[in-house]
Amino acid sequence: MARIPLARPSLGSEEVEAVSAVLDSGRLVSGPRVEAFEKAVREKVGAPHAVAFHSGTAALWATLRCLDVGPGDEVIVPALTFPATAEAVIFNGAVPVPADVDPDSFNLDHRDVALRMTGRTKAVIAVDQFGVPADYPSIESVLERHPDVTLVEDGACSLGSSLDSRPCGTFGEAAILSFHPRKIVTTGEGGMVLTDHDGLAGSLRSLRSHGQDASGAFSLPGLNLRMGEMEGALGQVQMGRLDDLIGRRRALAEVYERHLPGGVTLQKIAPTADVNWQTLAALLPAGTGVRARDAFLEAMRSRSIEVGIASFALPALPAYRDFSRDPAEYPGAMRVHESGIALPLFPDMRVEDVEEVAAAVREVLENGGDGS
Ligand SMILES: Cc1ncc(COP(=O)(O)O)c(C=O)c1O
Known part of the structure; x- marks a missing residue:
């Protein structure tokens, strides 16, 4: 684990x-x-x-x-x-x-x-x-x-x-x-x-x-x-406990916002929206393809930090082949599918852990994506 x-x-x-x-x-x-x-x-x-x-x-x-x-x-x-x-x-x-x-x-x-x-x-x-x-x-x-x-x-x-x-x-x-x-x-x-x-x-x-x-x-x-x-x-x-659970997530998301490196773009939130920070989702720098993303995820996991891809583009999933169109019709979804990531965030997470994850993201990206 x-x-x-x-x-x-x-x-x-x-x-x-x-x-x-x-x-x-x-x-x-x-x-x-x-x-x-x-x-x-x-x-x-x-x-x-x-x-x-x-x-x-x-x-x-x-x-x-x-x-x-x-x-x-x-x-x-x-x-x-x-x-x-x-x-x-x-x-x-x-x-x-x-x-x-x-x-x-x-x-x-x-x-x-x-x-x-x-x-x-x-x-x-x-x-x-x-x-x-x-x-x-x-x-x-x-x-x-x-x-x-x-x-x-x-x-x-x-x-x-x-x-x-x-x-x-x-x-x-x-x-x-x-x-x-x-x-x-x-x-x-x-x-x-x-x-x-x-x-x-x-x-x-x-x-x-x-x-x-x-x-x-x-x-x-x-x-x-x-x-x-x-x-x-x-x-x-x-x-x-809802308000407290969300409050803790918000406080941790602010720490991420302060510490994540510039090339990582957090999911955009409308100015009139108030969000619960269910997931800390972000895009890796433009031009990051699936291989570089996977190398990034692997490098993070090797530091014993659990990370994942952000979400799934249905047109790229075999299960939806019968219903889907060409993935190329969905540039927005494919961009997130291919270079979106989810970072650890949960109410009982410690601030030091958020700082450690953000520092690891910076280090891995500075080292060309795979931390080597
Ligand atoms: C967007 C969305 N819809 C529906 C579901 C299904 O919820 P459940 O896992 O409770 O069946 C999920 C679960 O992750 C979801 O993320």
């Missing part, structure tokens, strides 16, 4: 006690903890409905399903995203259509979204990449010309971020969150849908629990996509 990991959840005695209390109670599913966690997220984000799922991917899949996305439909997704965004489209029988991203913000380029619209476009999924809000004002202005197209926010990483004082989790018809251990608040595996539509929330609750509606009738076929009580208890405690 690396001496300085890329990410590590902040879990303390409160979390341990909360999970133990669930075990003591004997009520492991469909109890008060998940409900209390949903309420905590709803109140924090300011969304009328919050419906917990056992993962962010399940939450996104269920959202598209309840919005009637299906065979014959196209859904525009960022060309640069974690594959879950596209998986949720494919496993509803629809076709994901990648649109390019801005290579500075790593977020959807609204001009490419406009170009990718067809008569079959049913929805656009905007991802708040690494907790940085997508450019919703521009995306919404494109969608004004396509009133039948639904906007969904993939806010897997953006709990606690906001744009123009509007919290992430409130953009579009519905937004999803993830509580994977690399996210701001963790439940192990876990996800949630936030929406202000009563009908959609009801359908989601039914779909996640075998299609049973509020009256108890099995009105539609469903699945078991529920979150368990241990996860709900963990999430409730973590929500109580």
